[in-house]
Amino acid sequence: MRDKLEYQKDGWYFAQCGRDLETLVAEELQDMQVQQVKTVRAGVHFQAEQEVFYRVNYCSRIASRILAPLVTFRCASENDLYKKGYNFEWEKILDTAHTFAIVSHVSNSAITHSQYAALKLKDAIADRFRAKYGKRPSVDRENPHILLHLNVQDNRAIISLDASGGPLYRRGYRMQGGEAPMQETLAAAIIRLSGWEGKLLLYDPMCGSGTLLAEALLHACHIPSCFRRQYFGFERLPDYDLTLWRKVKKNSDSLICEIPDDLIAGSDIEPSVLKMASANLSLITSGEKVKLIQCDFRQLPELKNYCIVCNLPYGVRQGEKEALKLLYKEFGDFLKR
Numbered sequence: 001m002r003d004k005l006e007y008q009k010d011g012w013y014f015a016q017c018g019r020d021l022e023t024l025v026a027e028e029l030q031d032m033q034v035q036q037v038k039t040v041r042a043g044v045h046f047q048a049e050q051e052v053f054y055r056v057n058y059c060s061r062i063a064s065r066i067l068a069p070l071v072t073f074r075c076a077s078e079n080d081l082y083k084k085g086y087n088f089e090w091e092k093i094l095d096t097a098h099t100f101a102i103v104s105h106v107s108n109s110a111i112t113h114s115q116y117a118a119l120k121l122k123d124a125i126a127d128r129f130r131a132k133y134g135k136r137p138s139v140d141r142e143n144p145h146i147l148l149h150l151n152v153q154d155n156r157a158i159i160s161l162d163a164s165g166g167p168l169y170r171r172g173y174r175m176q177g178g179e180a181p182m183q184e185t186l187a188a189a190i191i192r193l194s195g196w197e198g199k200l201l202l203y204d205p206m207c208g209s210g211t212l213l214a215e216a217l218l219h220a221c222h223i224p225s226c227f228r229r230q231y232f233g234f235e236r237l238p239d240y241d242l243t244l245w246r247k248v249k250k251n252s253d254s255l256i257c258e259i260p261d262d263l264i265a266g267s268d269i270e271p272s273v274l275k276m277a278s279a280n281l282s283l284i285t286s287g288e289k290v291k292l293i294q295c296d297f298r299q300l301p302e303l304k305n306y307c308i309v310c311n312l313p314y315g316v317r318q319g320e321k322e323a324l325k326l327l328y329k330e331f332g333d334f335l336k337r
């Protein structure tokens with residue numbers, strides 16, 4: 001490659017995350033030995049060696065996606081975007097037999113519409129391939145070979161490759177979810193915030209399809225969050241190092257350990273969601289050790305010296321909100337017992 005890709009210059013990547021989770025993600029990345037972190041709204045810029053970058057993709061529990069910046073440039077007009085998009089050497093990561101998609105976000109810039117920006121970049125990529133090879137790669141929004149992120153802020157554009165290959169909350173263990181399943185990355189954030197380190201027993205008295213229990217299990221057993229993921233976007237990068245990735249995976253997997261029976265348990269009033277929780281947990285190592293019972297939390301015996309985590313029902317309609325006031329009060333009483 002004539003020019004280095006942006007991330008190859010100095011090893012800076014970007015971890016996207018939910019709002020207010022930035023500090024937790026930064027702490028998690030530091031635990032994984034990244035060199036530097038800079039938190040911004042809904043994400044963390046971090047600098048890492050390739051090995052650590054692979055580990056972050058495989059093991060981060062709270063980040064929702066890892067981006068590898070390919071190119072940054074001044075983008076004060078649609079013409080700037082088209083020109084840079086046309087001149088970039090896309091053939092290093094894409095060919096006419098494979099598909100791509102673009103997610104775009106613009107703010108405080110001359111280009112004001114995200115979808116229009118994505119369309120302009122898509123045209124530039126397609127025109128470049130057509131001019132060079134007489135045909136172009138197709139767009140596939142559902143399952144693209146490469147997913148690009150275009151971010152234009154203050155007339156500065158960054159085009160990145162989605163190095164995770166799809167959102168990291170898709171762990172691969174949730175085959176079924178109840179009515180209001182929690183996002184896995186948020187559940188992982190709650191486990192981290194609780195400070196639970198697998199010493200106390202952990203209990204979720206309204207466990208639903210078991211997301212908090214599953215994330216607690218991954219944490220306690222040191223199971224990488226992407227242990228079931230078959231493919232990562234970083235495999236499409238031109239300097240992808242299969243030997244290094246295998247080493248990272250092997251080292252991370254070697255830390256997986258067993259937990260004592262009943263360290264993690266939960267209950268729910270609704271039998272159908274407990275079946276889902278059981279099915280989901282069965283896809284994780286030691287999942288069979290998580291005890292699940294059908295019970296109204298008001299009937300539970302006293303839980304002394306437990307770490308209690310819970311995602312309470314939340315109503316949207318006014319009637320539901322009224323009914324929930326009592327439930328929240330009763331839950332408060334339950335915690336004080």
Ligand SMILES: C[S@@+](CC[C@H](N)C(=O)[O-])C[C@H]1O[C@@H](n2cnc3c(N)ncnc32)[C@H](O)[C@@H]1O
Nearest residue numbers: 181182206208209211268269270296297311313
């Ligand atoms: C927001 S959902 C929990 C979702 C869960 N975190 C997940 O990821 O699937 C709230 C759960 O509380 C349960 N629930 C409501 N009232 C309950 C009660 N009195 N006792 C026990 N569980 C209750 C519901 O059945 C529902 O599964």
